[in-house]
Amino acid sequence: MQKLEIVNVEFFKGICQLFEVFFHFVFETFAQQNSNSGGKGSPDPINYRLKTALSRIQQDCDQWIRAPSSSPASLNSAFAHTDITPMSPPSTNFGNTTGTSVGLKERCAGVDTISLVARILHRSKAHLQTMLLQNNGAVVEDFYVHLVDAVPDLIEHIHRTTARQLLHINGYVDRIANAKWEVKELGLEHNGYVDLLLGEFKHYKTRLAHGGIRKEVQDLLLEYGLKIVSQTLIEGLSRVKRCTDEGRALMSLDLQVLINGLQHFVSMNVKPHLQIVEAFIKAYYLPETEYVHWARAHPEYTKNQIVGLVNLVASMKGWKRKTRLEVLEKIE
Structure with missing residues (x-):
């Protein structure tokens, strides 16, 4: 030129x-x-x-x-x-x-x-x-x-x-939020939404493979797809209203099954892309005095997601109303 x-x-x-x-x-x-x-x-x-x-x-x-x-x-x-x-x-x-x-x-x-x-x-x-x-x-x-x-x-x-247009998982936030998490015992079976989500991701990969685009672009869009799955999981889990410790363990089981399944569809390591979900699940077990610090240390979660988590923990762990309001005020 x-x-x-x-x-x-x-x-x-x-x-x-x-x-x-x-x-x-x-x-x-x-x-x-x-x-x-x-x-x-x-x-x-x-x-x-x-x-x-x-x-x-x-x-x-x-x-x-x-x-x-x-x-x-x-x-x-x-x-x-x-x-x-x-x-x-x-x-x-x-x-x-x-x-x-x-x-x-x-x-x-x-x-x-x-x-x-x-x-x-x-x-x-x-x-x-x-x-x-x-x-x-x-x-x-x-x-x-x-x-x-x-x-x-x-x-x-x-x-x-583009990834959001091709990966059809819009309704999964509600599926996850409305699953039964208030369980008394942890079984060996994961929730049904996991299999459906894996099916949607498989279709997503097929759409990319038949889209006439370069392999490196396919891999990049698969990576964005993993991020969307991660965001969807967090948003759904943040809207859960009732959950026992066993239910939280079930969330971890669902996540592990999902990670193992997604690994069959992509060449990259899936787990790092979903660690943000694992951290959100485990935050349920924090002492009540740690939530303000935890929220400030994790800007990757939205305010509504953190508020949803705090409200759930306060409800299930029997926090005093004053404690819950003080934590929420400091977070917001």
Whole structure:
């Protein structure tokens, strides 16, 4: 690729705006949670850097990203004449509840394309700084810090959204929360939701294998799938209202069976991805004086999840009402 010999600051700002429009289009097309998807779950939160980049783009390029040519209707019209997967009514999200790929190849192509552009921009940074001279260095640095450096966050968000679209476990939070945990004896059998969850993950792997994407991308999406399973388990367990010590042991049994089963579907070590679930289960046994410290030491759990755990422990262990309220107040 030939470098431009003459670059002035206005021309560079035009390049910045063009990249911003591209960044926004990739986000809108591939990173939005499809509300009609059979795999729909809680939308993944957008991290601070990505949120900042999107906010900046909306301020800088509002007239472009809201133009009629960028409307969903016109995009659908454009895609209606292209050969994309899955073969379904076109959508800017490429979402499809009956297809197996949810536009998987297109999503990966979008990731590869913006990743390539970001790499080229990084290689060009020193040249641009030289051409624009030192008095415009802040303009270049601002563009890279707030936009180009946010590309990995966009890519991660796309992959997480793709995994959530393809892994159909939205109803499992309630299945886990409503299982019978107030048991008096621990048997040898795990709960039925474990087998169903393993079946869903097997289907997920099959969808990836037949999606026409590279093996390394399949492995990456399998890893994101494990994270979603982990999040689902924690959310479900945090909503349990009644649980005995034996019921907590049953949770550990379920988790071990699940880990063993998932290991058959992926080459990576499953256990580290689900250690966060094991730690949440074991937190039930902490002394009441330890919960405030434990909550502060584990920011990976949401406030609602920790509150759910504390309320469960307080109920089952017979805490005084004052003690429970004091712990919750310090946590919140």
